[in-house]
Amino acid sequence: MLKVVHDAVEPNENDIVAGRSLLDEIVRDGARQMLAAALQAEVAAYIEAHAGEVDERELNVEERVVYNAELDASISAAARTIRFGEIFAARGVTTVALDEHGRLTRHHPDGTTNPLE
Secondary structure: OOOOOOOOOOOOOOOEEOOEEHHHHHHHHHHHHHHHHHHHHHHHHHHHHOHHHOOHHHOOHHHHHHHHHHHHHHHHHHHHHOOHHHHHHHOOOOEEEEOOOOOEEEEOOOOOEEEOO
């Protein structure tokens, strides 16, 4: 039978932490961090998958305020990043939007614009 025998050399205090080697501690800490990251990713995926399942009727007044603010922020972020005019123009749809001077302007699919009065 084989047996693991450690050297009889007295260990250095810096090499042993509560009866474990420094390498063991590093491995354990890395494993804890990996598990925490995996759990966070799983929770984020679950929340994202069920984000549209909120029944607004079951929220109290304070929860509705927060929910509406979050919804407004997501819509605003999407509106800033998506070029709706270009999308509709590609589909042949005329749109109306504010121009750089704040005037209502009709945008035609051929790229021409004319202000609304």
